[in-house]
Amino acid sequence: MREKLNKIKEEILNTSIHSIEEAELYRLKYLSRKGVMNELFEEFKKVPNEEKRSVGQLMNELKLIADKKINDAQLQFGTDKNKNKQSFLDLSLSGEPIELGSRHPLLITQNKIVEIFNKLGFVFTEGPEIENDWHNFSGLNFPENHPARDMQDTFFVDKDIALRTHTSSVQVRLMETETPPIRAIMPGRVYRNEAISARAHCFFHQIEGIYIDENVSFADLKQTLYHFVKEMFGKEFNIRFRPSYFPFTEPSAEMDISCMFCKGEGCNICKHSGWVEILGCGMVDPEVLKSNHIDAEKYTGFAFGMGIERITMLLYNVKDLRVFSNNDVRFLKQFNGV
Ligand code: DAH
Numbered sequence: 001m002r003e004k005l006n007k008i009k010e011e012i013l014n015t016s017i018h019s020i021e022e023a024e025l026y027r028l029k030y031l032s033r034k035g036v037m038n039e040l041f042e043e044f045k046k047v048p049n050e051e052k053r054s055v056g057q058l059m060n061e062l063k064l065i066a067d068k069k070i071n072d073a074q075l076q077f078g079t080d081k082n083k084n085k086q087s088f089l090d091l092s093l094s095g096e097p098i099e100l101g102s103r104h105p106l107l108i109t110q111n112k113i114v115e116i117f118n119k120l121g122f123v124f125t126e127g128p129e130i131e132n133d134w135h136n137f138s139g140l141n142f143p144e145n146h147p148a149r150d151m152q153d154t155f156f157v158d159k160d161i162a163l164r165t166h167t168s169s170v171q172v173r174l175m176e177t178e179t180p181p182i183r184a185i186m187p188g189r190v191y192r193n194e195a196i197s198a199r200a201h202c203f204f205h206q207i208e209g210i211y212i213d214e215n216v217s218f219a220d221l222k223q224t225l226y227h228f229v230k231e232m233f234g235k236e237f238n239i240r241f242r243p244s245y246f247p248f249t250e251p252s253a254e255m256d257i258s259c260m261f262c263k264g265e266g267c268n269i270c271k272h273s274g275w276v277e278i279l280g281c282g283m284v285d286p287e288v289l290k291s292n293h294i295d296a297e298k299y300t301g302f303a304f305g306m307g308i309e310r311i312t313m314l315l316y317n318v319k320d321l322r323v324f325s326n327n328d329v330r331f332l333k334q335f336n337g338v
Contacts (some may be wrong), residue, residue, distance in 0.1 A: 001047055007056045008036060010018050012066055031296035037063060039076050091288075106205055108337035109312040110187045113207050116231045120224065122185040122209060127170035129189055133195035135162045140248040141287050154190050163191035167208035168248060168305055171284075172208065175292035179301045181213040187308065198320040207307035210284070212294065218251070218283055221302035225281065226275030232311070238264075240275060249282025249303060260314060274305055276314060279306035 013031065018024050030036045040059060047055050054189070103111075116123055125137070137149055147153065148165060155163040170186040189208040194200045209221070229237050237260070241253040256277050259270035266272040281304035286296035309321050316335070318324075323331050 001043060001055055002052075002058065005040070005062055008040070009058075009062050009065065010240060011060070012069060015069070017069070017073040018076075021076040023077060026073065026326045027070050031070060036067060041241055058063060062113050064204060065241055067289070095102055098220060102335055103336075103337055104324075104332065105312050105316060105318075105335040106308050108335055110205065110207060110308050111316065111338060112232060113228075113306075113308070113311070114185055114187065117185040117209060120183075120227070122211070123182050125184040125186045127164075127167070127172060127173045127186065129164055129170045129191070130157060131162060131164040132160070135169040135172045136162060136164050136166070138174075139284055139288070139291060140168055141291070142247045146247065151193070153193055155193055164188075165191050165192055168208040168303070170301060171210050171248075171288075172292060173329075175212075177232050177287070178299075181211075182301070184212075185209050196322065198322065199307075201321055201325065204321070206305055207308055208303070208305045210301060210303045212284060212289070212299050214299060216283075216300045216301070216302055217234075220285070221281060221304070225255055225279070225304060229278075232259065233257060233315075236263075241281075244280060244282075246280055246282055248285050248287040248288045252280065252282035253277050253323075255281060255304075258295055261317070278311060278314070282303070 003059050015026060017026055028035060032038075040062075044052075044055065044059060096335055104250055110196060120123065133149075137146070141146060156164050157163065159247040167186050167188045170184075170188065174182055174186075185207065186209070187205065189203055190206050191203045192204055196202060201229050209224075211224070222239075226239055229239050233242075236258075242256065244252045246252040254277055256275035258264045259267060259276050261267050261269045262274065264274040270276050277312055281302065284301040284303050286300075288303070289296040289299060311319065313321065314325070327328045
């Protein structure tokens with residue numbers, strides 16, 4: 001064995017490597033799994049115990065020489081891996097572009113609405129999504145037996161605590177902390193116990209507006225919303241009010257705008273009426289002012305609330321509300337806006 005080792009050592013020392021290809025052949029011959037060194041380690045197992053020490057030393061020496069030889073060759077000619085890298089490294093290429101995200105379409109719509117009302121002096125305000133009965137219902141004059149209080153419509157967290165069903169709850173929070181004049185715009189997520197479909201979801205977004213001051217009239221409400229529609233949709237849009245009912249406003253109305261798809265001619269989307277509904281509104285019921293400690297003799301106010309999904313669907317002609325929460329990047333990246 002000793003003789004054999006010396007012979008191989010001689011052989012390795014006399015081997016000269018001139019290229020990366022030769023280095024690879026050398027590596028295969030001596031250092032690969034089926035190479036000479038491994039064969040020697042197999043043979044080493046059969047060496048009598050008393051010789052193991054000195055033969056082992058020789059083997060280690062041999063292994064070091066073999067390793068050094070290939071390391072030197074690789075340093076001199078480059079490894080195969082580096083060789084490939086070098087041939088693919090094109091320093092004149094431009095850098096990989098970093099893909100920018102885009103704003104969610106609902107946020108784009110919300111920001112537009114908030115901006116329009118900001119310019120009219122409405123202050124951005126928010127409230128909690130988990131609310132007590134007072135802020136979501138009682139403080140807004142909902143009768144004890146109103147169907148909205150039913151388990152079928154509302155997600156209850158506890159007997160008196162629920163996920164808010166509308167952003168009108170933030171009105172109550174404002175009235176208890178502020179004194180008039182109050183002028184605020186309040187967006188947020190709301191929850192209702194509804195079966196999910198193309199037109200309904202168990203969570204969606206609303207934006208609420210309120211203005212309380214001396215001498216606020218229904219004419220102010222109409223003019224404010226008219227201005228909003230012109231800014232949001234365009235000058236050619238008209239509005240109309242239909243009488244309605246909400247427990248917290250009196251009188252109450254729903255507002256329609258001319259259908260953007262048929263320009264008022266009548267189509268499937270507007271059910272051939274030429275109008276689409278976009279919000280609920282009204283004069284704040286004096287009962288609501290009183291129960292929130294605002295002098296109803298001195299002050300009046302108007303309020304309105306609209307669905308952000310609905311406005312976004314109308315603006316971008318989106319037919320299925322579920323796409324807003326599916327998080328499909330192919331849908332989301334079509335939108336650009338701030
Ligand atoms: N909270 C109502 C809803 O969720 C919308 C609404 C109607 C808000 C009239 C108002 C209002 O502020 O005055 O359907």
